[in-house]
Amino acid sequence: MLMISLVPSLISRTALLFLLTATGAATAARPAADIILHNGNIITLNDAQPQASALAISGSRIVAIGDDTATDEWRGDHTRTIDLQGRTVIPGLTDTHIHAIRGGQTWTFETYWYDSPSLKDALDKLRADANRRPHDQWVAVVGSWIPAQFAENRAPTVAELSHALPDHPAYIQYLYDYALVNQRGIDVLGLNNTPPPDLAGIRVERDAKGSATGKLFGDIAAFNQLFASISRNADREGGLRQFFADMNARGVTGIIDPSAGPAAAYEPLFAMRNQGDLPLRVGYRIPVQPEAKGHEAQWFSNLMAFRPARADDGQLAFLGLGESLVAGMNDGVRMAPGFSSSEQDKTALRQVATFAAKRGIPLEIHAYTDDSADAILTIFEQVAQQYDLRPLRWSIAHLNTGSPQTLERMRKLGLAYTVQMGPYFEGLAIRDANPPGATYNSPPVRLALDKGLVVAGGTDSTRIGIAGVWHAIEYHITGIASGGSVRKPASERLTRLEALALYTRHAAWLAFAEQHRGQLSVGKQADLAVLNQPFMTMPEDRIDTIRAVLTLVDGRIVHESPDLNAGQ
Numbered sequence: 080m081l082m083i084s085l086v087p088s089l090i091s092r093t094a095l096l097f098l099l100t101a102t103g104a105a106t107a108a109r110p111a112a113d114i115i116l117h118n119g120n121i122i123t124l125n126d127a128q129p130q131a132s133a134l135a136i137s138g139s140r141i142v143a144i145g146d147d148t149a150t151d152e153w154r155g156d157h158t159r160t161i162d163l164q165g166r167t168v169i170p171g172l173t174d175t176h177i178h179a180i181r182g183g184q185t186w187t188f189e190t191y192w193y194d195s196p197s198l199k200d201a202l203d204k205l206r207a208d209a210n211r212r213p214h215d216q217w218v219a220v221v222g223s224w225i226p227a228q229f230a231e232n233r234a235p236t237v238a239e240l241s242h243a244l245p246d247h248p249a250y251i252q253y254l255y256d257y258a259l260v261n262q263r264g265i266d267v268l269g270l271n272n273t274p275p276p277d278l279a280g281i282r283v284e285r286d287a288k289g290s291a292t293g294k295l296f297g298d299i300a301a302f303n304q305l306f307a308s309i310s311r312n313a314d315r316e317g318g319l320r321q322f323f324a325d326m327n328a329r330g331v332t333g334i335i336d337p338s339a340g341p342a343a344a345y346e347p348l349f350a351m352r353n354q355g356d357l358p359l360r361v362g363y364r365i366p367v368q369p370e371a372k373g374h375e376a377q378w379f380s381n382l383m384a385f386r387p388a389r390a391d392d393g394q395l396a397f398l399g400l401g402e403s404l405v406a407g408m409n410d411g412v413r414m415a416p417g418f419s420s421s422e423q424d425k426t427a428l429r430q431v432a433t434f435a436a437k438r439g440i441p442l443e444i445h446a447y448t449d450d451s452a453d454a455i456l457t458i459f460e461q462v463a464q465q466y467d468l469r470p471l472r473w474s475i476a477h478l479n480t481g482s483p484q485t486l487e488r489m490r491k492l493g494l495a496y497t498v499q500m501g502p503y504f505e506g507l508a509i510r511d512a513n514p515p516g517a518t519y520n521s522p523p524v525r526l527a528l529d530k531g532l533v534v535a536g537g538t539d540s541t542r543i544g545i546a547g548v549w550h551a552i553e554y555h556i557t558g559i560a561s562g563g564s565v566r567k568p569a570s571e572r573l574t575r576l577e578a579l580a581l582y583t584r585h586a587a588w589l590a591f592a593e594q595h596r597g598q599l600s601v602g603k604q605a606d607l608a609v610l611n612q613p614f615m616t617m618p619e620d621r622i623d624t625i626r627a628v629l630t631l632v633d634g635r636i637v638h639e640s641p642d643l644n645a646g647q
Contacts, residue, residue, distance in 0.1 A: 111155020112137045113634065114605075117147045119163030120613070123599040124170055124576070124584050134168075136605040139634040144601060161629070161643070167614050169579060170599050171332025171606035171632065172548045173360070173586035176402075176443075176476055176497045176537025179546070180339035180348050180363060183322030184315035185221075185306075186541070192224035193545050193561070198231045202243045209247040215267070217309050219250040222542035225504050226253075228562030237261060237293035250309050254504060254543055255302055255412045258295040265291050279304055299411055303340070316347040322546070323351075323358050327638035329547035330608030330627035332359050335537075335590060337402035337443050337476060337497075338366035348395075357394045358637040360606075362590050364401035364443060367431075375405050376430035388439040389591065393633065396590060399441035402476050404431045408444075410451040412543070414505065415512035416480070418450040429458045436466035441591075443474045443497060449482045456488045469493030472589060474535070477501055479509060481523045486530050495589055496532050498522045498581070499539035503554050506565030518565045524555060524581075525571045535589040536581030545623075552578045553622035575615055605634040611642060 117133035123144065135143040135153040143150045154160065190208045195201040201224070209218045226234045240249050240261035248264035260268065269276050270283055270291035280301025284294040297305070326334070339345055351357050371378030379400060390397045403409045407424030435442050446452040452475055459468065474495040478485070479502050489496065502509055502521045510518045520526060527534050538544035538551050545551070554560070555578040558567030573581075587597025596604045609629040614622065630638035 109152075110137060111158050112142060112150065112153035113158065114631075115150045115153060115158055115160045116163055116168060116609070117150060117160065119166050119168050119609070120615075121168040121599060122170075122576070122579070122615070124580060125598045125600040128600065131599070134599060136631070136634045139604055141599060141601055141603050141605050144599060161609075163609060165613075166628070167610045167612070168599070169330065169608055169610065169614065170583040170597055171608055171630065172330050172582045173333035173335070173590070173597075174326075174331060174538050174540075174546075174548055174582065175335045175535040175586045175589050176337050176499050177334050177540050177544070177546065178336060178339065178542065179322065179326075179334050179540075180319075180336045180361075181303075181344045182541035182546075183319040184344075184347055185219075185310045185313050186318045186322035186325070188217075188219065188310050188313040188318060189541070190218060190220050192220050193228075193550070195224070195228070196230060198229050198233070198235055198239070201229065202235065202239065205240075205249065206243050209244050209249075212247065214246045215248065215263070216312075217248045217250060217264075217267075218244065219252075219306065219309060221250070221252045221306055222254050223504065223540065223545055224253070225507070225561050225564070227507060227564045235259065240293075248309075250306065252302060252306070252542075255297075255299050258297075258302060258305070260293050260295065262293070265293055281305055316350060319347045319351065320356070324638070326547060327358050327630045327632075328626055328640070329549060330610065330625070330630055331548055332606040332608070332630065332632045332637075333362070333586070333590070333596075334359065335362035335364070335396075335398060335586075337364050337445075337537075339363060340366070341368065352395050359632055360394060360396065362391075362396040362398045364398050364441075366401060366403045367405065369406075372406060373427075375427045376434050379404075379431055380434055383438065383440065389441055391591070396592075398590060399443075400431070400435060401443035402445040404428060404442065404444055408451070408455065410445070410447050412501075412505070413447050413451070414479075414508045416448060416450050418448050418454075420454055425454065425458060428455070429461060432458055432462045433465070436462050436468060436471065439471060441472050443476050445477060446475050447477045447479055447501070449478070449480045449485055452478055452481060452485045456485065456492070459492055459494070460488070463492055467493075472591065474589065476537070477539075478523065479505070479521050480513060480517055481527075483523075483526060483530075486523065486527050486532060489527075490530050490532055494532075495535060496524075496527045497535045497537050497589065498524050498527075498555075499537045500544035500551050500554060501539060502565070503545075503550070503560050504543055506560035510565065519568055520571045521567075524573060528573075528577065533585055533588055534581055535585045536578075548582050549625045550623045552582065553619065555581065556619050556622065559620070575619075579614070605631050607631050609643065611640070 112135035114136040121131040133150045135150040248267040249261040252258040282296040284292045405427045410418040476497045540546040555573045558572045584597040587593045608627040628640040628643040
């Protein structure tokens with residue numbers, strides 16, 4: 080009996096020994112992490128584990144996250160261990176509406192005034208850039224500034240530009256309202272020639288004698304075409320590389336371009352992809368082209384005949400159509416109510432939307448005003464009677480004067496809202512063109528979130544926004560527009576975590592990538608940024624100055640600042 084009674088015990092102990100041995104072997108066989116970050120303040124945006132102090136990365140994925148002991152078993156002889164010294168870590172930022180593919184190509188060609196407090200400072204920047212270039216090479220400021228930001232509360236004059244830059248043609252574009260060229264620019268463009276040049280879509284202001292004053296008027300397409308000519312000698316691939324590097328230095332790990340323009344605009348991007356040189360994830364949409372006018376649905380059908388509805392290889396993602404689908408349904412940069420479109424254009428959009436819904440193609444569409452959104456939603460509601468739009472993650476962009484009724488209609492259709500920085504620069508124009516109080520909830524992010532819409536964050540840079548996301552995040556938190564021109568009430572602003580989520584978790588959802596990134600948790604791709612300042616506790620009016628000391632995409636270091644090791 081004794082022998083019999085011992086057998087189960089012996090078997091149990093043998094099994095236990097086997098299990099312990101197997102477990103030890105498994106632990107020993109586990110590959111060590113490539114990178115461990117510890118002693119930090121990790122904002123995960125994972126509701127199940129909002130904060131952590133350490134994480135481990137193996138290959139492209141996060142394999143452990145928690146307190147500083149959570150990563151101990153992942154340490155190995157070749158693991159790079161980084162003491163964060165209390166620094167903040169966030170999921171990598173994604174700008175979901177940025178004209179980066181085109182705008183990035185002239186990043187090093189342009190001068191930027193968005194942070195200039197005075198005209199003197201602005202002109203000094205322009206002069207400094209001119210001094211680094213040969214005579215007669217253009218210098219340009221192309222949007223993302225307003226007169227109200229300057230101490231002088233006005234734009235520069237043509238005379239001031241001519242005095243500051245006697246040997247270089249200068250092009251200064253104020254959003255899409257007008258542009259200024261100095262005397263050398265007038266000469267180079269031949270504006271006083273007989274006959275004058277044909278600048279498609281551009282109206283040249285002239286004085287009583289018929290001479291060009293240096294002020295130009297046009298629309299989005301006309302200004303883009305003119306600047307493309309002015310910048311034709313820019314190093315486009317080099318500019319795009321530097322742009323992506325500068326975005327990495329701000330913690331940006333992904334972008335979505337809603338409309339880069341004609342096919343040639345994509346060539347530098349595709350060249351970088353083919354060389355394996357993309358340091359961030361790039362999503363893009365394809366806009367309608369001028370030659371498609373009158374047969375837009377057929378044009379998109381031909382375009383998509385040999386394409387999947389969407390595709391993502393981890394570096395480059397095709398995310399469907401946008402942001403201009405039918406030119407006549409696009410309200411441009413309109414501030415005032417009253418937008419209308421023809422029945423022909425409405426029919427064309429209905430055909431495009433029906434085609435996209437039938438094929439399961441994502442799309443984003445431009446609507447600056449509530450009237451524009453109303454017309455679009457009426458068409459989408461008709462399409463939704465036949466097709467379920469919710470799985471397609473369609474979105475409306477901008478919606479600067481969006482009403483509660485419009486947002487409710489979007490919610491019912493399952494549409495998302497992508498918000499940009501237009502009102503940051505255009506707040507005064509929106510105020511002057513609309514009934515009192517319109518600027519207090521422009522853009523209506525707070526209302527959209529409260530209604531349960533997915534709101535994804537963009538900048539709309541580089542013409543009506545500031546690349547790098549942090550200015551946009553600060554704007555959502557403070558509600559203060561450029562130069563303090565407009566301030567939203569506290570009830571319309573976002574918390575810091577809400578603002579951060581627009582450019583991380585919500586952005587990943589818009590790209591159909593929420594299972595892979597957008598938050599920091601085990602199994603997610605290691606897209607993250609280590610910040611140089613404490614996002615949650617620093618003064619809110621300094622958030623725009625945040626930079627990354629370390630940025631990873633897919634577990635690969637794409638940016639590392641010498642400041643990372645400061646104090647170690």
